[in-house]
Amino acid sequence: MTGPACDLRLLRATLADGRSAAIDVTGGRIAALHPPGAPMPGAGRVIDLAGALVLPGLADAHVHLDKCLLGLGWRPHRAQPSVLARIEDEKAFRRGGRTPLAEQGAVALLERMLRGGTTSLRTHVDIDDVTGLDHLAQILDLRAQWSGRVQIQIVAFPQSGILRCPPVAGYLDEALRMGADLVGGLDPVGIDGDRDGSLGTVFALAERHGRGIDIHLHDGGEAGLGEIESIIARTRAAGLGGRVAISHAFALADADDLRLGRVAESLAGAGITLVSSVPGGRRCPPLPRLRDLGVAVCLGTDNVRDCWNPSSVTGMVERAMLAAHRFDLRGDGEIAGLLDTIAGVPARALGLGPGAVAPGLRADLAVFEAACLPEVIVERCRPSLVMARGAVVLDRGVSPAA
Numbered sequence: 001m002t003g004p005a006c007d008l009r010l011l012r013a014t015l016a017d018g019r020s021a022a023i024d025v026t027g028g029r030i031a032a033l034h035p036p037g038a039p040m041p042g043a044g045r046v047i048d049l050a051g052a053l054v055l056p057g058l059a060d061a062h063v064h065l066d067k068c069l070l071g072l073g074w075r076p077h078r079a080q081p082s083v084l085a086r087i088e089d090e091k092a093f094r095r096g097g098r099t100p101l102a103e104q105g106a107v108a109l110l111e112r113m114l115r116g117g118t119t120s121l122r123t124h125v126d127i128d129d130v131t132g133l134d135h136l137a138q139i140l141d142l143r144a145q146w147s148g149r150v151q152i153q154i155v156a157f158p159q160s161g162i163l164r165c166p167p168v169a170g171y172l173d174e175a176l177r178m179g180a181d182l183v184g185g186l187d188p189v190g191i192d193g194d195r196d197g198s199l200g201t202v203f204a205l206a207e208r209h210g211r212g213i214d215i216h217l218h219d220g221g222e223a224g225l226g227e228i229e230s231i232i233a234r235t236r237a238a239g240l241g242g243r244v245a246i247s248h249a250f251a252l253a254d255a256d257d258l259r260l261g262r263v264a265e266s267l268a269g270a271g272i273t274l275v276s277s278v279p280g281g282r283r284c285p286p287l288p289r290l291r292d293l294g295v296a297v298c299l300g301t302d303n304v305r306d307c308w309n310p311s312s313v314t315g316m317v318e319r320a321m322l323a324a325h326r327f328d329l330r331g332d333g334e335i336a337g338l339l340d341t342i343a344g345v346p347a348r349a350l351g352l353g354p355g356a357v358a359p360g361l362r363a364d365l366a367v368f369e370a371a372c373l374p375e376v377i378v379e380r381c382r383p384s385l386v387m388a389r390g391a392v393v394l395d396r397g398v399s400p401a402a
């Protein structure tokens with residue numbers, strides 16, 4: 001006697017493109033999509049979605065699990081509006097006492113993200129003269145504990161700079177040996193005061209360990225644009241196309257259209273991904289224009305209730321809505337296109353999440369009680385059911401089929 005053809009079947013699902021299908025899941029992956037009326041083999045567990053919308057598990061391309069203070073109650077925001085002032089404020093906070101990161105807010109944040117449908121994320125982990133490698137060790141432990149629910153990539157992040165904070169270069173080297181996936185960087189001009197020295201160290205570490213790069217760039221104007229052009233040149237020279245990301249890239253908001261077009265073409269050609277939290281103010285790069293110019297654009301949460309930002313927006317659906325609002329996207333096609341920034345591009349460009357609902361892909365899925373993708377985004381819906389690697393990890397009451 002043979003067993004069922006699949007472990008789990010999601011009946012009457014609506015896909016992002018509007019098709020109806022039954023989704024078969026086996027061994028943590030999508031085994032098949034059956035159109036309505038098609039003959040189907042037997043299944044193990046069956047869940048009837050009654051037409052609910054099924055999206056791939058969402059991907060957060062930039063978050064700071066180790067900074068989050070959600071577990072400590074409200075902390076008034078004290079930092080001055082400069083990167084350096086915020087660095088010092090955070091270090092003063094940490095010198096005042098330490099709580100294990102899991103209790104401080106990392107677990108609360110992971111739980112919130114999962115409730116919003118995020119099943120993959122890239123977290124930057126602080127490595128500096130106060131934290132040393134302690135945060136990394138704790139986040140590596142958390143990654144192991146959460147491996148069945150959330151895919152976690154770790155960036156070794158020099159929050160106090162590299163050249164400006166001498167022990168950090170050695171710590172980054174060790175961090176990559178310990179299990180960090182990527183080497184980070186921070187404002188080579190604004191913080192380290194030496195563009196080529198700072199970038200040279202980051203790229204040397206990446207090449208030595210065979211890892212990718214994800215650099216925070218807040219530097220604006222000509223300094224920031226020069227950094228981006230230098231990263232493009234170094235990426236090409238090192239053959240690191242497809243493995244380098246720039247987070248924030250505020251300087252792109254300062255470029256005139258001609259310069260923006262040139263830089264965008266080079267970013268796309270070099271295979272460099274842009275990650276943005278869609279910040280307020282005047283520093284947000286023109287994301288729709290960059291996407292039109294061929295740049296791979298992903299969205300990320302960045303800071304949540306920490307020394308940098310009291311923001312509590314943790315869901316990628318909400319983040320997509322921020323982008324729709326910021327860039328005045330109103331048409332269904334424009335709004336639906338944002339799914340690519342929170343699922344498709346992260347999968348293709350960063351290896352983060354399945355990116356789509358299709359046979360062979362990892363069965364990370366988020367189910368929404370909505371008619372279509374634009375409705376999910378404008379209503380900032382939360383999923384009624386979340387699956388990771390084929391297992392239900394959140395269920396708000398979708399009942400099994402009879």
Ligand SMILES: [Zn+2]
Pocket residue numbers: 062063064124216247302303
């Ligand atoms: Zn960040």
